[in-house]
Amino acid sequence: MSVENKIIAIIAEQVFLEPGEVPPTATLEELGVDSMALVECIFAIEEQFEVQVPFNANQPNASGFDISSVKSIVAAVEVLILEQKQ
Amino acid sequence: MNRVVITGQGTINALGKNVAETLTAMSNSTCGIGPLDFPNVDRLSVQIGGQIQKYKAQDWFGRQELSLYDPFTQYAVIAANEAISQSGLDFSDELSLNTGVVLGTAGGGLVTQDQNYRSVYEDGKNRVHPFVVPRLMNNAAASHVSMIHGLRGPSFTVASACASSNHGMGQAYHMIRSGMAKVMVTGGSEAMLCFGGMKAWEGLRVMSKDGCRPFCATRNGMVQGEGAAVFVFEEYEHAKARGANILAEMIGFAMTSDASDIVMPSRTGAANTIRLALKDANVTPEDVGYINAHGTATAANDKTECAAIRDALGVAADKVMVSSTKAMHGHIIGGTGGVELLAVIAAVKDNMIAPTINHVKTDPECNLDVVPNVARQKRVKVAISNAFAFGGMNAVLAIKAI
Known part of the structure; x- marks a missing residue:
């Protein structure tokens, strides 16, 4: 499974949707991901890809880890995988 | 309804090992937050906290006490001793029955749990110290305070996370107000600065890595602390009759x-x-x-x-x-x-x-x-x-x- 498909599966599970119902262009807000679901998504991403995601719930936009859409999360995780799995 | 006054206060926390030190630190804008020091702190992503500096339990307690006192109990006992000493109360037979202890804590004996889980899971030991349960139970602090001072009235522990102390003191206040007790020893304590305690908090991703800045536009999360504060609440007429030094009145x-x-x-x-x-x-x-x-x-x-x-x-x-x-x-x-x-x-x-x-x-x-x-x-x-x-x-x- 690609990084994108794995992340879509993680997010879909949090908001009780089928992976097919989560378009890569969707924002987390559109999908109904609240602050607690977001923290759970990030935990699942860290576990799945064995990376550390720099994320502080008090400053969701300050870490450089772009959570604005599914696509941006995929891109950010791909960078983390490259950086942290060498 | 009885009036309720405060006739003693005691504390130990990152700002001081008694009330005078703590209030001096507060009035001087002292920051008690700094690098944490305990085993495996290097494995934490947040490594700051308000830890009590240069605290050595053996300076305060003997070996037998320490086998029973988790740090959250140690802090509560230290604070309660200061508060009761300041109040000048002598718990004779009758007053002893009319004095209780209500303390708040969220984690209770978390350090004891942390150490013993480590021992059985990580070190593979198959035996733990016989007093693990009486050390870790949430009411241990209130029980030891009652035992040390012979307080035989209504006593228990309140756990409502970050509101535990206020809920506990609220109960103590109501007990005196209603006539259920004459004197209550009340407040709260916490000792969560250990690897497991901090690791659990890390999961929520609400802690700051660089400092606690309440109400500031640059704030980026909470910072953990540890310690205790305990007070003597007393029925007003009782305090007045014995000429007690009244610090303040609890009114609501x-x-x-x-x-x-x-x-x-x-x-x-x-x-x-x-x-x-x-x-x-x-x-x-x-x-x-x-x-x-x-x-x-x-x-x-x-x-x-x-x-x-x-x-x-x-x-x-x-x-x-x-x-x-x-x-x-x-x-x-x-x-x-x-x-x-x-x-x-x-x-x-x-x-x-x-x-x-x-x-x-x-x-x-x-x-x-x-x-x-x-x-x-x-x-x-x-x-x-x-x-x-x-x-x-x-x-x-x-x-x-x-």
Whole structure:
């Protein structure tokens, strides 16, 4: 499974949707991901890809880890995988 | 209904090992937060906290006591000894039956749990010390305080996360008010600064890596602390008759539940609790000169709390001084309301308004007088202390000078 498909599966599970119902262009807000679901998504991403995601719930936009859409999360995780799995 | 006064106070926390040291530190804007020091701290992503500096348990307790006292009990006993000694009370047979102990804690003997899980899981040991259970139980601190001082009245432990101390002190207040007890030893303690305690908090991603800045536009999360504060609450006529040195009068208490979210604060819930506490105390918003805020320095709490204070106080919110002393001692979780009550008493008794330190930039969503960076000397008639816990459980205390 690609990084994108794995992340879509993680997010879909949090908001009780089928992976097919989560378009890569969707924002987390559109999908109904609240602050607690977001923290759970990030935990699942860290576990799945064995990376550390720099994320502080008090400053969701300050870490450089772009959570604005599914696509941006995929891109950010791909960078983390490259950086942290060498 | 009986009137309730405070005739003793004691503490140990990152700012000091007694009340005098703590209040001096608060009035000097001292920050007790620094690098954490305990095993495996290098495996934590957040490595700062308000740890009690140069604390050696064996300086305070003997070997037999230490086999039974988790750090949360040690801190409670140290604080209770100071408070009871200051009160000058002698617990003769009759008073002993009329004096109880209600303490708050969230984690109880967490250090004991952490050490013993490590021992059986990581080190593979198949045997633990025989006193693990009496050390870790949440009521151990209250029990030991009752045993040391021979207090045989109503005693128990309250656990409501960050509001545990305020809830506990609220119960103690009600017991004296209703005539159930003459004297209550009350407050709270917490010792969560260990690997497991911090690791659990890390999961929520609400902690700051670089400092506690309540109400500041640059705030980025809470910072943990540890310690205890314990008070002697006494029925007013009893205190007066023996010529006790009265520090302040407890005049109101309110508690409510948001019934909405397990971690997010509620503006309505907080505002209602403040209103109910003022009503219980029979005072107006204009009477309130100082609020010791919950002020955790998370994005969510501080703006919600400021809005709630405006809702509850109306135009009087423009005049009230609001500070969060957590910037100095850290968030002591179940013990925090206790340590914060020291600042509230200092406000009405000595007119010392403890500051909110680390304030660098005003947040328009926290547009109250947050007493930035420097303590103030100002006369205050009534002061309140807010605690709004995870789980949506709110507890606000009101006191006045006497």
